[in-house]
Amino acid sequence: MSDGASEGPSGDAVALRADGIEQAFGDVEVLSGVDLTVERGEVAAVVGPNGSGKSTLLRVLAGLDGAAGGDVAVPSGAGGARRVGFLPQQPAFREGFTARDTLEFYASLLPGVGSNAVAATLGRVGLADVGDRAVGSLSGGMTRLLGLGQAVLGDPAVLLLDEPGSGLDPAMVERLFAVVGDLAAEGTGVVVASHELPAVEAHADTVYVLDDGGFVASGAPATLLDETDTASLSEAFLRLVRAEAGESTVRAGAGGGGSESGDAEETEVRDDE
């Protein structure tokens, strides 16, 4: 959490800064100028209706997709063997590998990360007992936990998690957010896209509500509850995205007239030195 964060050698407490992120798929404008700054030690949650652009934003932040506009910077001075760890919404691994082999493979790509870290990571994400099981035989929730393990391996300065709690039982959702909290306490800046609003309310420092191409609200969970005069983040969410419980909130895009996807420039994740 923010209070436990120490500053990097440069004195910069910022883990990730995104300015003016724009993204469109054909005529579907998804992000129209999103700004986000995450400090080291901060857990920032991005919530929003289905189709509002959470995965799109995280993929741009991770540097996997070029955006139509904007800039992402990950300042130096934090993290271990790598700058950014990313858990995609649908993690996929080689089915024949065991869970341990899978993490060993990712560890081999990271300088200074060895078998001890792999064993510790399996335990951390709750997979110690199934480490020797083939990936193809893991349950959906276990596969997601393996994805979390892959994302946290090497103590990244920035951790981006897309729906990490999806498919997990309630105890594992709590464990997952506890792991996230531990990493934040060690100085990692975390961005988590999630529909698990009770867990977000309990564990996030800052909540960003994404709708209509941008953040329609942001603040500490308690602040959002105060501002909306509601008793839970779930209620606040419905108020902020102007919906009733049970109503369809699926978003088809932020508006017409977006640029063609072929116009998208490569948005590099800069390593600010």
Ligand SMILES: Nc1ncnc2c1ncn2[C@@H]1O[C@H](COP(=O)(O)OP(=O)(O)OP(=O)(O)O)[C@@H](O)[C@H]1O
């Ligand atoms: N590669 C793509 N090509 C075309 N359209 C896309 C692509 N990826 C996403 N979209 C569209 O962009 C919009 C945002 O999708 P995105 O997956 O980012 O939403 P989300 O907020 O993560 O949704 P959910 O909560 O359902 O996971 C949707 O309208 C989606 O159909």
